[in-house]
Amino acid sequence: MRQIILDTETTGLDPLQGDRVIEVAAVELVNLLPTGAVFHRLVDPQRDIPAEATRIHGFTNGDLAGKPRFADIIAELVSFLGDAPIIAHNAPFDFGFLDAEFRRCGVQPLDRGRMIDSLALAKQRYPGMPNSLDALCRRLGVDNSMRSSHNAILDCRLLAEVYLELMGGKQPGFELAAALASRAETLAVGETVAWTPRPILVSEPQATDHATFLQAKVKDSLWLKPPFAGAP
Structure with a gap:
């Protein structure tokens, strides 16, 4: 199951008022885990970056001077995204900016059916609680100590x-399955894993009580026939 985590940084809050994308980042997931494949580009927005936006993400006009324009990276971005579902925190914001940039380049915007809003998922799981990315990191034990400013x-x-x-991906059962799968991958062809049988032993009174119960309550019980009858 391939999915993409996506984030953008922008010159402001409203693409309809001329705000532009200045940074695009995407991380590939397969079965909920990062594969190491990453897309990351800084973009010349072809306009000034307001001081209030710089205070949020730290980028200045000088940082983006000489960087490619969005039209220069769009083909590579579309190729990286493929047809996978796209996860973003407050996804309508990022999709709104990408819609504007795609249209400006004469490219069909991304299908909104691919959009997964992790903010909406968090609100369903934690209704009435703060669900910003920082708040979720603190609640879920994700180390965000290096996040001094927004960075895509x-x-x-x-x-x-x-x-x-x-998505519950770190439940103990998943971790055990991963450990077993890892062990299986290390076995040589034909190698077997040693194991020790651990039969459950019952006392004589328990066995007698069990046989009495079966005779009284269970008609034609298999437990009273070979090979079970008389088994320890």
Whole structure:
């Protein structure tokens, strides 16, 4: 199951008022776990970055001077996204900006049916509680100590861990299955794993009580016939 974690940083809050994307990051997941495949680009927004936006993400006009324009990266971005579902925190915000950038490039916007909003998932799981990315990291035990400002690639990596927790991916059963799978991969062809039988032993009074119960309550019980009858 391939999915993509996505985040953007922008010059402001409203693409309809001329705000533009300045950073795009995406992290590939397969079966809820990062594969190491990453897309990350800084983008020249072709406009000034307001000081209030810089205070949030730290990027200045100078940081983006000489960077590619969105039209220069769109083909590579579309290729990386493929047809996988796209997970973002407050996804309508990111999709709204990407819609505007795609249209500006003459490219069909992303299908909203691919959108998974992790903020909406968190609100369903934790109604009435703070569900920002930072709040979820604290609640779910995800280390976000390095997050001093908004940064698309870092936010993607944190959201990947948060999303795994939201989907129950670290339940003990999953960890045990992963450990067993890892052990199986290390076995040489034909190698077997040694094991020791651990039969459950019952006392004589318990065996007598069990036989009495079967004779009285269970018609034609298999437990009273070979090979079970008289077994220890």
